[in-house]
Amino acid sequence: MPAANWDRSSGFPRLGFEDFISLEDVEDVEIFRGLPTDAASYKELVHMFDAGNGPQYLFCITAQNHGGYDTGLAVNSQLEILSPAGSYPCAQEYLRLLQKTDAAFAELVNYFRAQPEPTIILMFGDHLPAVEEEFLNATLPENDIFALYTTPFILWANYDLGLDKSAPEVTMSSNYLFSYLLETADLPMTGLQKMLRTLYAEYPVISVAGVLDRDGNYINAAAAADLPLIRDYSYMQYNYLVKHAKTASEFYQFHQ
Known part of the structure; x- marks a missing residue:
């Protein structure tokens, strides 16, 4: 476009x-x-x-x-x-x-x-x-x-990516796709991307419609906002997008 x-x-x-x-x-x-x-x-x-x-x-x-x-x-x-x-x-x-x-x-x-x-x-x-x-x-x-x-x-x-083709379908919200891609390709990840893999293990779906936890339980969006991992994630997003990662910039970037 x-x-x-x-x-x-x-x-x-x-x-x-x-x-x-x-x-x-x-x-x-x-x-x-x-x-x-x-x-x-x-x-x-x-x-x-x-x-x-x-x-x-x-x-x-x-x-x-x-x-x-x-x-x-x-x-x-x-x-x-x-x-x-x-x-x-x-x-x-x-x-x-x-x-x-x-x-x-x-x-x-x-x-x-x-x-x-x-x-x-x-x-x-x-x-x-x-x-x-x-x-x-x-x-x-x-x-x-x-x-x-x-x-x-x-x-x-x-x-060959070495994926288990007999595994069930992968369900995740789109915020996890980039980390999933990097992990699948065996490429380096930033601190934020590694944190997202941890978050995915607990809450594979984070959506405007609500959240799904690892056991498939539904949590409405308002209640999910107070969950410690999701609250921390919102802080990281704010710091990265609004503050341009001025705090802990190495967490958002690739480094040795």
Whole structure:
């Protein structure tokens, strides 16, 4: 998207990225429904990888599947929703977009599958689509307070990560994903990231909808704020984001 979108042009440099690339920096971008396609974003990722030297960390936010979903794409789509019964043009359009993402993601994976450089891809969604409420009610789990806040993620590598494929699905809130990635890749972690792994062991989900502890017990957000580990975490966030880590800066940075 454009650099000014959500103030990313000022936000991302503060997060420590060496380069920030927006829509204005890329030529001949493929557009679909007025938005850059996922295929175009992945193409830019491959270009940056090829142009880079040594280890790289690339973070990409895609826009193709963003709402609204009333552009008429579903009218000419060969995709049809058979269940639940009813007319859901917005959901149909969103699912058609997922088909395009599937194809583009397959190309991205196949590209890195052939690369000798050890590479990990972590892909996740930030929220569910704003499609018909009747469709969501019919497809999401009942009596699940987190249903509207849950999205899947995939961790893929072109080498053996040594993960236990028989283990149950991993459930975590998105604040833990970066630490999970570093731990899986056997890379160094900062003090904050190590603390997050400890926090995850006790409270694997911290959400606006509430908290889940390690035994699957639900804790509402107000009560969770007073839990010692979560309270300490909020202090660390405040110090890092508001005070720019002026206190205990070594805790937030890599060091020998």
